[in-house]
Amino acid sequence: MITVNDLYISYGSNSFAVKDVNFSVESGNIVSIIGPNGSGKSSLIKGILGLVRPNKGSIQFNGKEENSYTIGYMPQTPRFPTNIKVKELISFFKKLESVDETRFDKLFNLLDLKHHQEKKIGNLSGGTKQKISILQCFSKQKDLYVIDEPTASLDPYISHLLKNLLIEQKNQGSLVLFSTHILSELQELADRFLLLSEGSILIDDTPKNFLEKNNKVTMDEALMHFWNEEYKTKV
Numbered sequence: 001m002i003t004v005n006d007l008y009i010s011y012g013s014n015s016f017a018v019k020d021v022n023f024s025v026e027s028g029n030i031v032s033i034i035g036p037n038g039s040g041k042s043s044l045i046k047g048i049l050g051l052v053r054p055n056k057g058s059i060q061f062n063g064k065e066e067n068s069y070t071i072g073y074m075p076q077t078p079r080f081p082t083n084i085k086v087k088e089l090i091s092f093f094k095k096l097e098s099v100d101e102t103r104f105d106k107l108f109n110l111l112d113l114k115h116h117q118e119k120k121i122g123n124l125s126g127g128t129k130q131k132i133s134i135l136q137c138f139s140k141q142k143d144l145y146v147i148d149e150p151t152a153s154l155d156p157y158i159s160h161l162l163k164n165l166l167i168e169q170k171n172q173g174s175l176v177l178f179s180t181h182i183l184s185e186l187q188e189l190a191d192r193f194l195l196l197s198e199g200s201i202l203i204d205d206t207p208k209n210f211l212e213k214n215n216k217v218t219m220d221e222a223l224m225h226f227w228n229e230e231y232k233t234k235v
Ligand SMILES: Nc1ncnc2c1ncn2[C@@H]1O[C@H](COP(=O)(O)OP(=O)(O)OP(=O)(O)O)[C@@H](O)[C@H]1O
Pocket: 011, 016, 017, 035, 036, 037, 038, 039, 040, 041, 042, 043, 044
């Protein structure tokens, strides 16, 4: 279970990128973080990953602070060294952490990375770099997966593969957090979602409840209805 308690993150100005964020989620769930541009999704993710230090508040996983649980992270844009070959980067990953070899080989084949092995990372397409990021992230079971806009640069086949991986990890008891702007993806995958607005959680609900409350079939329609009818009239 992840517990985020009274979290505030600022980058030094007077305003907060994340403010008064509280939530807890049991493992074995997929949670989607959504919100307009600049609403604080990436900052919250960076806080959870320990990449930025909160000004206030705490993040615990099963009651323990960071560094006591394993995290698989897929950034929106992977930043790998550009001047080395794919096979060199992959062997570096293998040395860095003891990967599950069976799982690794299966993923390596599914991602069709064999014919890219001799290429330099700097010469790969964005989608192929994302495939390497998938291999790195999922070749060993982790407690928590944090995925920033997972399918943004992926073709439909790899996108489908990644979604299945997220469901597989959830079914094996891991917790999956992913940010997205694609609401159909949220509806397809998420057990719960957090809508951020100006750094705070505006909605914390299940897609099913939210659709019922707004009397809509798709999350796109429900969210537009919420913004137009419910929220904007109150501000
Ligand atoms: N490194 C930084 N230095 C200063 N301000 C930052 C930094 N990163 C983010 N911010 C500010 O924090 C706020 C939240 O930004 P953040 O990137 O977390 O939002 P987001 O919801 O992920 O946006 P997007 O959907 O556009 O990726 C914004 O006002 C942004 O300008």
